[in-house]
Amino acid sequence: MSQDKITQIALSHVLLPLPKPISDAKVMTGVQKPMTEVSLLFVEITSQDGHQGMGFGYVLRAGGKAQYAHAQDLAPFLIGEDPNDIPRLWEKMAWQGASVGRCGVAVQAIGAFDTALWDMKAKRAGLSLAKLLGPYRDAVPTYNTSGGYFGTSIEEVCANADRSRANGIRGVKMKVGQPDVAEDIRRVTALRKHLGDEVPIMIDANQQWDRETAMRFGRAVDDLSLTWIEEPVSAHDYEGHAWLNANLDTPIATGEMLSSQESLQQLIDHRSVGFLQPDAPRIGGITPFMSLAGEAAKAGLKLAPHFVMEIHLPLAAAYPGDCWVEHFEWLEPLFEERIEIRDGCMQVPTRPGLGLSISEQTRHWTVASDRYGSA
Numbered sequence: 001m002s003q004d005k006i007t008q009i010a011l012s013h014v015l016l017p018l019p020k021p022i023s024d025a026k027v028m029t030g031v032q033k034p035m036t037e038v039s040l041l042f043v044e045i046t047s048q049d050g051h052q053g054m055g056f057g058y059v060l061r062a063g064g065k066a067q068y069a070h071a072q073d074l075a076p077f078l079i080g081e082d083p084n085d086i087p088r089l090w091e092k093m094a095w096q097g098a099s100v101g102r103c104g105v106a107v108q109a110i111g112a113f114d115t116a117l118w119d120m121k122a123k124r125a126g127l128s129l130a131k132l133l134g135p136y137r138d139a140v141p142t143y144n145t146s147g148g149y150f151g152t153s154i155e156e157v158c159a160n161a162d163r164s165r166a167n168g169i170r171g172v173k174m175k176v177g178q179p180d181v182a183e184d185i186r187r188v189t190a191l192r193k194h195l196g197d198e199v200p201i202m203i204d205a206n207q208q209w210d211r212e213t214a215m216r217f218g219r220a221v222d223d224l225s226l227t228w229i230e231e232p233v234s235a236h237d238y239e240g241h242a243w244l245n246a247n248l249d250t251p252i253a254t255g256e257m258l259s260s261q262e263s264l265q266q267l268i269d270h271r272s273v274g275f276l277q278p279d280a281p282r283i284g285g286i287t288p289f290m291s292l293a294g295e296a297a298k299a300g301l302k303l304a305p306h307f308v309m310e311i312h313l314p315l316a317a318a319y320p321g322d323c324w325v326e327h328f329e330w331l332e333p334l335f336e337e338r339i340e341i342r343d344g345c346m347q348v349p350t351r352p353g354l355g356l357s358i359s360e361q362t363r364h365w366t367v368a369s370d371r372y373g374s375a
């Protein structure tokens with residue numbers, strides 16, 4: 001059996017500035033400050049046969065330097081390995097970091113390598129990542145999140161929704177979970193009235209309610225035909241989500257804050273959600289994501305991955321059940337390519353691998369870089 005070898009790995013730590021500070025309910029209630037930048041770890045892998053793979057992961061707020069430092073520790077262990085052996089290499093990296101566990105920032109470093117290895121594998125095969133995984137569709141319904149944050153008046157939210165719809169986006173998400181619950185209900189009702197009955201609307205409370213408040217809110221909006229209510233209670237309250245999911249007509253969605261495949265499995269086992277919201281970079285990359293997606297499909301769940309449309313679009317395309325991809329413009333400046341959107345859907349890229357190349361601008365936002373192996 002012929003074998004390829006990883007000969008070089010380049011790491012970059014990138015700080016992407018956001019055009020304006022971002023606030024959700026966690027800022028409104030004082031647990032977090034508005035967010036002004038996204039920290040990214042880029043991994044570029046080169047093989048002896050001349051193949052290349054690029055992957056990345058991200059951290060919001062604290063932890064980006066830890067992610068980068070862990071990647072510095074892991075990179076030397078991949079030099080000389082066959083880049084095709086992805087699950088084995090995932091395990092090898094996890095064992096190197098066994099004492100920092102199989103969740104959180106440890107797997108978020110692993111995830112960038114894992115994604116780079118999948119990118120290389122697809123490029124080696126001359127296939128897009130979706131085609132390598134086996135797609136069920138070549139376009140995935142999409143909704144916009146960035147137009148419905150707090151600090152945006154309901155008139156602006158409605159105008160942003162109209163703009164998204166005019167740009168071919170099907171659904172609209174709005175943030176809720178501020179201390180004034182009645183004001184939230186007014187905003188959601190106004191958006192439904194503005195958009196009419198047919199447009200999919202999702203709402204996202206970012207974990208700011210207790211179970212009873214979430215149930216009261218859910219009942220108050222249950223006749224608005226919302227697509228889902230996201231993170232109504234603590235991300236780690238599997239039973240609370242299950243109770244709401246069983247007792248409301250509106251499906252519950254959650255999963256973005258969980259940082260391991262195992263913790264998201266708990267949401268499946270507890271029947272906590274109608275829509276599972278895994279985040280591939282956050283749980284260790286494409287390998288654990290696809291494993292989890294198999295379990296979610298068996299349980300009959302719908303899939304709505306969190307953030308990072310650049311990675312999640314091909315993964316959603318390979319999901320057997322219904323799915324949505326979240327439209328976020330934030331990461332667009334990092335790459336040369338743009339995702340095409342029309343008729344309510346993101347078009348799955350047909351370029352080899354992830355179909356992404358790092359932009360020149362990204363090199364200017366790079367605050368640290370390291371190289372391992374030799375060219």
Ligand SMILES: [Mg+2]
Nearest residue numbers: 204230231256
């Ligand atoms: Mg959310």
